[in-house]
Amino acid sequence: MAAGLMKRYREAGVAPPAVMYVDRDCCSPHAHGQSQVKAMFAEWNELQVRLDIWHFMRRFAAGVTTEAHQLYGTFMARLSKCIFELDPDDVAALWLAKQGELLARGVRPVSEKALDKLISRKELALHCRKRTRGVEETTRRIKALIDEMDSEKGRDTLGVPLLDHERIQQVWIDQQRHITCIQDPERFPLYMKTGTLKKGGVELCCYRCARGSTSLESFHLHLNRFIPGTSASDSHFQAYLLEGLMRWNDDRMEEAVRGKSDLRTYSSSEREAMDQLSRKVLKRSLDERYRPPGAYTGKNYSC
Ligand SMILES: [Zn+2]
Known part of the structure; x- marks a missing residue:
């Protein structure tokens, strides 16, 4: 399949993909070794192989005692924050727009923290670009998060711990090396501007993200x-x-x-x-592309 794909790109005279997101085999466990995926697509020598961040986070979820734990949602949300930061200009513009909406309804200006609560996940994803924090910063943050959650602070009101100590420490040992693999590829725009939208008197950019699988x-x-x-x-x-x-x-x-x-x-x-x-x-078909299935003729078809 990989050979066929490379052949199709070659024959079509199209530039090969610059980045490929995978859910496994992103890098080699041996120092200076090559990732299996990169070896498979050897012809595309500029190809950057990246690990899908959602899959990376799911591997940490394997270290919890139960996903039904009170602190599970908090843990995963904080894990995501260890990896991503939001573009500050995009966030400032969205705050301004939200403030504008409130003013239009006659509500007096509120604090940025209160505004954050009014912003939905959908709005955040549409108007604010995310980027990875870099290997060092993410390593430091995840280590701190695990240390905190793997202590007394990581227990619910009944004293049940969120993290299984042995398992999460093993996950951390195994997954550390992949922090390099989840970083956004260099010199590659992951966001495409799809248009603008007016909100609270502010013109906001809308983005579509190509990161991940x-x-x-x-x-x-x-x-x-x-x-x-x-x-x-x-x-x-x-x-x-x-x-x-x-x-x-x-x-x-x-x-x-x-x-x-x-x-x-x-x-x-x-x-x-x-x-x-x-x-x-309506006396017409709503779906012009629809073609009804062919009637059974009783004959065997051959290609
Ligand atoms: Zn990796």
Whole structure:
């Protein structure tokens, strides 16, 4: 697969990817060794292999006694803060916008801390760029966080500790070397400005982030929907998969020409139902791209 991918890039005369996010094999356990992924894509010698930060954080979650612990959410949120910092200019602009919204409603100015509470996660993700703090800073912060949580402070009201001492110390020993692998790649813009939005009289930038393997994982979710039902024989499974991928490529091709469609489902039964209903009620198909499944002819098809 890797060889095929490199071949397709080469034949298309397209510059190879600069960064690849992975959930494992980001680096070699041996000093000066090469990561397996980098060796696999040997032709792309400029390729930077990075570990997906969400996966990195999940490895620390393996050191807790239970995810139902009172302090679990706090621990994970603080772990994320050990890794990321927000762009201060973006945050200042969002504060200003929120203040503007309050003023418009006749509310007197409030403190920055109070404003923080009014900012939703969605707003933060849309308007504020994040960046990694660098290896030294992150190492120092995670060590301090583990030291704190692995002490009396890491117990709930009943005295149950959040962290399993042995396990979390082992996780820390194993994961330290990957702090280099989660740092944002140098000289590579991870954010794309998608537009602006006016809020509280302030013009805010909207961003889309390319960091991590989230977009790929969203695609996995679609792959799931290509297969109807919960069981299929191997040959049907493959047929569904190929047919789904064909539809996917078709849609991406059309999107490039006609712009984005509002439809996001790949479930053929849902699309069939919508097509039939819209024909009945609106006398036209809402989904121009929909093609009804072919009728069974009784003949075996051959390619
Ligand atoms: Zn690594």
